[in-house]
Amino acid sequence: MSRTNNLNITNKKNGIDRKLKKNLWGYFFVLPEMVIFLIFVIIPILRGLSFSFLNYNVSGSTWVGLQNFADVFKDDIFWIALKNTSIYTVLVVPGGVGVALMLSWLIFPLSPKLQAFFKAAYYLPGVISGVVVALVWKWIMDPETGLLNYALSFIGLGPYPWLSHPDTALYSLVLIAIMGGQGAAVIIITANMGAIPASLYEAARIDGSSAWHQFRHITLPLLRPTLLYLFVVGMIGSYQVFESVYVLTGGGPYYSTTTIAYLIYSSAFDFFEFGKASAAATVLFVTIFILSLIQFYVFREDKK
Amino acid sequence: MMNTSNRLQRSPGIALAAMAKIAVYALLTAWALAILFPIYWMFLTSLKPGSMVLDVPPQLIPLKVTLQNFKEIFDTAPVARWFLNSVIVTVAVTSGALISDSMAGYTYSLIKPTGYRIFFFMILGCMMIPDQIRIVPLFIMLKDLNWYNTYAGLIVPFMGSAIGMFLMRQYMSTLPIELMEAAKVEGCNEFKIFTRIVLPLSKPVIAVVAITSFVGNWNGFLWPLILTSSTDMRTLPVGIASLQVQFVTNYGIMMAGAAIAAIPVILIFFMFQKYFAKGITLGAVKE
Numbered sequence: 055m056s057r058t059n060n061l062n063i064t065n066k067k068n069g070i071d072r073k074l075k076k077n078l079w080g081y082f083f084v085l086p087e088m089v090i091f092l093i094f095v096i097i098p099i100l101r102g103l104s105f106s107f108l109n110y111n112v113s114g115s116t117w118v119g120l121q122n123f124a125d126v127f128k129d130d131i132f133w134i135a136l137k138n139t140s141i142y143t144v145l146v147v148p149g150g151v152g153v154a155l156m157l158s159w160l161i162f163p164l165s166p167k168l169q170a171f172f173k174a175a176y177y178l179p180g181v182i183s184g185v186v187v188a189l190v191w192k193w194i195m196d197p198e199t200g201l202l203n204y205a206l207s208f209i210g211l212g213p214y215p216w217l218s219h220p221d222t223a224l225y226s227l228v229l230i231a232i233m234g235g236q237g238a239a240v241i242i243i244t245a246n247m248g249a250i251p252a253s254l255y256e257a258a259r260i261d262g263s264s265a266w267h268q269f270r271h272i273t274l275p276l277l278r279p280t281l282l283y284l285f286v287v288g289m290i291g292s293y294q295v296f297e298s299v300y301v302l303t304g305g306g307p308y309y310s311t312t313t314i315a316y317l318i319y320s321s322a323f324d325f326f327e328f329g330k331a332s333a334a335a336t337v338l339f340v341t342i343f344i345l346s347l348i349q350f351y352v353f354r355e356d357k358k
Numbered sequence: 359m360m361n362t363s364n365r366l367q368r369s370p371g372i373a374l375a376a377m378a379k380i381a382v383y384a385l386l387t388a389w390a391l392a393i394l395f396p397i398y399w400m401f402l403t404s405l406k407p408g409s410m411v412l413d414v415p416p417q418l419i420p421l422k423v424t425l426q427n428f429k430e431i432f433d434t435a436p437v438a439r440w441f442l443n444s445v446i447v448t449v450a451v452t453s454g455a456l457i458s459d460s461m462a463g464y465t466y467s468l469i470k471p472t473g474y475r476i477f478f479f480m481i482l483g484c485m486m487i488p489d490q491i492r493i494v495p496l497f498i499m500l501k502d503l504n505w506y507n508t509y510a511g512l513i514v515p516f517m518g519s520a521i522g523m524f525l526m527r528q529y530m531s532t533l534p535i536e537l538m539e540a541a542k543v544e545g546c547n548e549f550k551i552f553t554r555i556v557l558p559l560s561k562p563v564i565a566v567v568a569i570t571s572f573v574g575n576w577n578g579f580l581w582p583l584i585l586t587s588s589t590d591m592r593t594l595p596v597g598i599a600s601l602q603v604q605f606v607t608n609y610g611i612m613m614a615g616a617a618i619a620a621i622p623v624i625l626i627f628f629m630f631q632k633y634f635a636k637g638i639t640l641g642a643v644k645e
Contacts, residue, residue: 073472079548080471087462087518088477094496094515095484101495110494157389160382174631175390179397181627181634183577185595186616189602190396193403193609199412201399235393238638245639294488297579301599318490323584328494335491342488 105332122333134309135317138224139293146231147288151281153232154239159269162247177237184297191230192302217302220310227298227311239284246280282353286346293342314338404613411610427614437618439590440597444576447512447593452571454517459567463526464552485520489580497584507587522567525640529563530556566637569630573623594619
């Protein structure tokens with residue numbers, strides 16, 4: 055009796071020891087990542103949120119309540135930037151996903167070798183730095199010596215001052231973004247197309263449905279989660295568009311390409327308005343968060 | 359496969375089917391040419407003699423090739439130093455991230471200590487939050503640490519990546535747990551299991567994370583722009599962007615600078631192509 059009891063206790067103790075040991079090892083292995091994230095990501099995020107309510111000063115910050123937000127919302131340029139960023143996103147994300155979807159649909163039936171070839175070609179521009187890509191487009195879109203206006207002159211168009219006119223600058227940035235190749239989206243879409251059971255298409259074929267019909271009623275609905283992913287990730291990225299603006303237009307002409315991310319950067323590092331920049335960043339964060347939720351909602355509802 | 363052959367058979371007649379096929383290839387090739395042309399144009403311009411860059415009509419094929427633009431940019435701007443900075447920062451960040459991401463990935467996939475989900479989702483959640491919210495606080499913090507405009511400031515804060523950690527976890531959860539249990543029975547501790555079993559088995563995902571991290575950091579712009587002040591501390595993207603002021607529309611030289619920043623990642627792309635596709639699908643395809 056007492057012997058089995060003892061054994062039970064030691065077993066239990068061993069179990070607790072093992073659990074403790076396991077936990078300690080587990081925490082040990084996450085330690086480097088957690089330290090980096092805590093110090094350089096999580097704390098700065100929290101401080102960034104709190105700066106929104108402070109008048110930051112090296113010698114001591116003062117609490118100003120919602121004053122920074124009032125400053126942001128009173129600023130006409132903020133609303134222009136929000137409008138520009140939204141136009142940019144509404145064109146770049148659906149435009150890019152649309153192009154990628156079409157390319158994927160055309161590529162998918164090809165032989166694996168050809169598929170791999172086109173995917174590699176479409177992905178290549180995506181590995182090159184946004185700064186490099188922007189500089190090349192600056193040269194192509196140069197109003198006097200650029201190749202684009204030269205090419206258009208043959209069909210009697212132009213010359214257009216692509217990046218230096220308020221009517222065209224933002225749309226030039228949209229064009230450059232979509233011309234990024236869409237390789238990553240094509241790779242994701244075709245991979246998910248491969249997961250659609252072939253039997254569905256066979257059944258549809260027996261019913262005599264057209265290729266378009268199959269695309270509309272099998273491919274598209276089953277790709278919904280993939281498209282949701284691409285829309286959300288694309289939206290998050292494009293609401294933060296910065297590099298092409300910084301390199302190509304500096305937000306101009308006449309604020310026509312000032313995006314929220316560029317405005318935040320310039321109020322922080324051109325004007326040193328840290329509180330206002332942080333408040334604008336908080337607004338950007340909330341905007342992105344709400345837009346993500348809306349997209350989840352829209353895509354989920356349609357599922358029925 | 360069956361899908362298209364069917365699509366084509368449906369068209370009335372073989373001629374039409376062939377035409378449809380040609381149209382598909384034409385469209386796919388046209389897009390490839392359109393998006394690759396800027397890269398070709400960059401290299402072509404960078405190799406032209408300065409006097410030919412602005413020729414009308416523009417030369418679309420290399421008639422006269424020279425390295426004059428490259429020589430000039432190395433002579434007039436500290437491009438070599440920027441290149442070195444980019445190498446140092448990228449290699450250090452990637453190595454650090456590989457260590458912290460793989461270790462964290464091991465915890466989240468195989469050890470799973472009490473409460474690990476909180477850490478896991480906290481790190482993943484950070485991906486949803488725009489960088490702009492951190493630019494002011496991180497800038498101030500690094501100034502306070504005297505890390506502003508130093509290698510440490512460009513490296514240490516970025517030695518861990520949520521995506522890298524996530525990819526590691528995804529891959530490691532597919533490893534056979536029996537192997538690790540057997541090792542435990544034989545008296546290996548977790549550290550030995552990690553270094554002797556898990557890491558060697560995770561080579562494919564380590565390659566994926568290494569390459570995506572390398573390319574991402576090589577191309578990084580916002581942080582080095584904010585966290586450096588002297589010309590000598592710039593990385594290549596920040597450096598060549600700043601050359602615009604100096605060379606304005608001297609496109610031959612500008613394209614040489616752009617090419618220098620682009621060549622390493624293009625080479626890496628051609629050498630490790632399969633890992634790029636793997637990295638994208640590992641993160642975004644449900645299996």
